[in-house]
Amino acid sequence: QLFKAAAAPCAAHVGHALQLSVMAGIRSDAIALATGSDRVVRAMPNTPALIGEGMSGLYARTAVSAEERTQVEKLLAPTGQTLWVDREEQLDAVTAMSGSGPAYVFYLLEAWIEAGTAMGLSAAQARQLAMATLAGATSLARDSDETPAVLRERVTSKGGTTHAAITSLEADGVRAAFVRALKAAEQRAGELGDEFGR
Secondary structure (H helix, E strand, C coil): CCHHHHHHHHHHHHCCCCEEECCCCCCHHHHHHHHCCCCEEEEECCHHHHHCCEEEEEEECCCCCHHHHHHHHHHHHHHEEEEECCCCCHHHHHHHHHHCHHHHHHHHHHHHHHHHHHCCCCHHHHHHHHHHHHHHHHHHHHHCCCCHHHHHHHHCCCCCHHHHHHHHHHHCCHHHHHHHHHHHHHHHHHHHHHHHCC
16 A cells, blocks of 8 residues: 555666566556556465465566566576466456465365364364365375366265265255355455555
């Protein structure tokens, strides 16, 4: 929210330097206008960047060269992976998918551990089981050529325990609720961009 006030005294010193912004909600037009440089790259990282396992969505204005894009990729490489989008509004989807994404995982882990303790496991046991299962399944999905749906179906025997769990999740509308949640995050990201871009 303090961007415009902070940028004003710096504008005279920016020239046409490349600007790399990690500010959520501040669009590249506003950055270019405030700094006087049209060479702007916006990045939307997430918190796993703190341990080198992050995911950053990137958008570059047309004034940014291919060489400068490469420089940005090299700069962010220690934080994890990067993904370029063609249109700036796609950063709203990136925000919903990965910027806010770690919170969804933590939310799932909370519920997973809560379920484990409700079934008689200690909190430590439930935490270890949930985290190891999530990490292992994610690695398997990452390294597999199969879709997540196919991998899920391979674990789900008709009439078995996994089938009972998936059936319960579907009956409760968990999939649809998750999609709605991400769309809500995307919408809010756009609203913040409109608000801060004024």
